[in-house]
Amino acid sequence: xxxxxxxxxxxxxxxxxxxxxxxxxxxxxxxxxxxxxxxxxxxxxxxxxxxxxxxxxxxxxxxxxxxxxxxxxxxxxxxxxxxxxxxxxxxxxxxxxxxxxxxxxxxxxxxxxxxxxxxxxxxxxxxxxxxxxxxxxxxxxxxxxxxxxxxxxxxxxxxxxxxxxxxxxxxxxxxxxxxxxxxxxxxxxxxxxxxxxxxxxxxxxxxxxxxxxxxxxxxxxxxxxxxxxxxxxxxxxxxxxxxxxxxxxxxxxxxxxxxxxxxxxxxxxxxxxxxxxxxxxxxxxxxxxxxxxxxxxxxxxxxxxxxxxxxxxxxxxxxxxxxxxxxxxxxxxxxxxxxxxxxxxxxxxxxxxxxxxxxxxxxxxxxxxxxxxxxxxxxx
Amino acid sequence: xxxxxxxxxxxxxxxxxxxxxxxxxxxxxxxxxxxxxxxxxxxxxxxxxxxxxxxxxxxxxxxxxxxxxxxxxxxxxxxxxxxxxxxxxxxxxxxxxxxxxxxxxxxxxxxxxxxxxxxxxxxxxxxxxxxxxxxxxxxxxxxxxxxxxxxxxxxxxxxxxxxxxxxxxxxxxxxxxxxxxxxxxxxxxxxxxxxxxxxxxxxxxxxxxxxxxxxxxxxxxxxxxxxxxxxxxxxxxxxxxxxxxxxxxxx
Ligand SMILES: Nc1ncnc2c1ncn2[C@@H]1O[C@H](COP(=O)(O)OP(=O)(O)OP(=O)(O)O)[C@@H](O)[C@H]1O
Ligand SMILES: [Mg+2]
Numbered sequence: 001x002x003x004x005x006x007x008x009x010x011x012x013x014x015x016x017x018x019x020x021x022x023x024x025x026x027x028x029x030x031x032x033x034x035x036x037x038x039x040x041x042x043x044x045x046x047x048x049x050x051x052x053x054x055x056x057x058x059x060x061x062x063x064x065x066x067x068x069x070x071x072x073x074x075x076x077x078x079x080x081x082x083x084x085x086x087x088x089x090x091x092x093x094x095x096x097x098x099x100x101x102x103x104x105x106x107x108x109x110x111x112x113x114x115x116x117x118x119x120x121x122x123x124x125x126x127x128x129x130x131x132x133x134x135x136x137x138x139x140x141x142x143x144x145x146x147x148x149x150x151x152x153x154x155x156x157x158x159x160x161x162x163x164x165x166x167x168x169x170x171x172x173x174x175x176x177x178x179x180x181x182x183x184x185x186x187x188x189x190x191x192x193x194x195x196x197x198x199x200x201x202x203x204x205x206x207x208x209x210x211x212x213x214x215x216x217x218x219x220x221x222x223x224x225x226x227x228x229x230x231x232x233x234x235x236x237x238x239x240x241x242x243x244x245x246x247x248x249x250x251x252x253x254x255x256x257x258x259x260x261x262x263x264x265x266x267x268x269x270x271x272x273x274x275x276x277x278x279x280x281x282x283x284x285x286x287x288x289x290x291x292x293x294x295x296x297x298x299x300x301x302x303x304x305x306x307x308x309x310x311x312x313x314x315x316x317x318x319x320x321x322x323x324x325x326x327x328x329x330x331x332x333x334x335x336x337x338x339x340x341x342x343x344x345x346x347x348x349x350x351x352x353x354x355x356x357x358x359x360x361x362x363x364x365x366x367x368x369x370x371x372x373x374x375x376x377x378x379x380x
Numbered sequence: 381x382x383x384x385x386x387x388x389x390x391x392x393x394x395x396x397x398x399x400x401x402x403x404x405x406x407x408x409x410x411x412x413x414x415x416x417x418x419x420x421x422x423x424x425x426x427x428x429x430x431x432x433x434x435x436x437x438x439x440x441x442x443x444x445x446x447x448x449x450x451x452x453x454x455x456x457x458x459x460x461x462x463x464x465x466x467x468x469x470x471x472x473x474x475x476x477x478x479x480x481x482x483x484x485x486x487x488x489x490x491x492x493x494x495x496x497x498x499x500x501x502x503x504x505x506x507x508x509x510x511x512x513x514x515x516x517x518x519x520x521x522x523x524x525x526x527x528x529x530x531x532x533x534x535x536x537x538x539x540x541x542x543x544x545x546x547x548x549x550x551x552x553x554x555x556x557x558x559x560x561x562x563x564x565x566x567x568x569x570x571x572x573x574x575x576x577x578x579x580x581x582x583x584x585x586x587x588x589x590x591x592x593x594x595x596x597x598x599x600x601x602x603x604x605x606x607x608x609x610x611x612x613x614x615x616x617x618x619x620x621x622x623x624x625x626x627x628x629x630x631x
Binding site for chain 2: 223226232233236237243247248251
């Protein structure tokens with residue numbers, strides 16, 4: 001019980017340290033800039049996966065539309081970068097200089113009103129958080145107050161992902177359409193394309209990821225985290241203990257949305273473009289698979305799951321591109337059937353006891369069964 | 381009958397309550413009144429509508445017509461969590477506890493503080509909470525099981541845990557749906573003892589089939605049949621009512 005007062009207990013702290021060593025020391029030292037940038041790209045999805053641990057793993061709310069929030073965050077960031085790249089000098093060959101190139105191609109002659117605030121970086125940073133939070137709040141309030149949950153909710157989130165994709169593709173003049181927003185160059189005058197910028201951005205991203213991990217950990221350790229677990233199990237009992245179940249679900253969904261959006265913004269910075277192919281149904285489902293593979297009750301597991309599946313995807317789809325989706329589907333089914341707690345479950349069931357034996361430490365007993373599953377995180 | 385009384389005298393006043401499920405009236409024009417500190421038992425054959433009455437009071441099911449007044453509040457217009465916060469606690473027919481949490485955490489969640497999202501995030505497990513949880517755990521015979529996963533409790537212990545979860549809310553009206561169903565004889569005796577300590581200073585509405593148990597605790601008994609009141613009064617009166625004997629006690 002004394003564990004409750006602390007944010008992390010010892011095995012959790014070790015897990016976080018191991019991840020920090022991997023991301024801050026081992027990977028940057030052992031990978032070239034190209035590969036490190038690849039890791040950075042994978043890590044942008046880890047934000048989504050960590051959010052899904054809170055929303056889906058703990059709250060039991062399966063969202064198959066996290067790509068929406070990833071996309072909203074990414075597009076907010078990309079709009080700022082695109083505006084900066086479209087200065088009148090850079091675009092003087094256009095018929096209307098000073099507006100993004102795709103607008104010019106679509107015969108738009110002045111910057112649309114909703115683009116204008118994205119000249120400001122402060123506004124953009126706020127928008128990256130606020131826009132997806134607002135959307136998640138509206139969707140969450142509309143669904144959860146009406147007691148729509150489970151499969152129906154998952155289907156609705158899919159529909160939202162599909163609609164947003166269609167909207168972005170259809171409104172070419174405002175969004176860049178199917179090609180997205182490309183040719184992003186500078187952030188407040190600082191060129192984001194050279195190698196050293198990529199490295200700086202990588203470390204910035206890792207810092208943000210740990211920020212999200214700590215927030216998630218704080219939520220998990222708070223009474224709110226236990227209420228989420230309780231709700232997942234006996235929603236009515238929670239309701240008849242005086243809680244507004246809908247408000248807690250909305251909160252979990254908004255947190256997941258904000259994390260996803262931060263990931264999306266990082267993506268725009270790291271990869272230098274944003275397109276609707278990261279918004280739709282397929283990427284949204286892939287993000288859920290990363291979480292499932294890592295272990296949906298483990299915050300750190302979700303990060304490892306994301307990295308591993310993406311490494312597999314990259315190496316696999318280079319050689320057998322058409323087989324990858326089948327492989328991914330098979331992986332998901334295998335995990336759900338055989339290892340419902342994913343890599344983190346395998347770690348805490350099989351590896352951790354061995355490690356403990358080796359170190360001749362007595363296994364840290366935790367009163368909370370879920371926590372002991374969540375503790376485990378596969379080290380490298 | 382009691383209709384002439386002023387509603388002020390009663391903790392709970394149910395009047396003309398009707399609910400129909402696709403035309404089937406599970407509760408039909410039902411009226412009854414519960415006083416402060418009264419222990420009322422509802423009995424009746426299976427499917428009589430007993431559980432549905434509790435569902436209506438605690439807001440789980442919306443009434444088709446009729447009124448439910450709790451003190452000066454109209455419960456039919458309130459949300460479930462507001463009804464709880466007004467002082468109505470409800471135990472479900474099958475034990476409804478959180479399997480994935482410990483006994484301590486089960487009780488802690490029911491502690492009436494930090495019920496908003498922000499309140500839950502900043503909730504501190506302080507001495508007041510700890511003491512109260514331990515006090516209740518002692519009453520429900522689970523003091524030495526506080527750190528155990530609730531999943532591992534026996535059926536009877538789960539029933540007690542849920543009663544404890546209600547107790548820690550300190551409701552003014554406690555509603556229990558078959559609290560001793562499925563319990564062993566020794567567990568029943570302990571539960572009767574438990575109920576006798578927790579019913580002090582509050583009103584209790586109990587559904588029960590065990591007549592021995594009903595006789596032990598009831599101040600007044602309401603017999604429900606096909607969604608309507610068949611008989612009401614002291615146990616003695618109800619037991620000797622020919623209508624009750626025919627539809628319920630006879631077999
Ligand atoms: N949500 C519902 N939809 C349709 N019918 C319902 C619903 N809830 C209850 N009923 C019906 O209403 C009737 C009364 O059910 P209720 O559960 O209140 O009975 P009960 O008196 O508690 O019985 P038991 O002693 O078996 O617990 C039953 O015929 C039941 O099938
Ligand atoms: Mg019943």
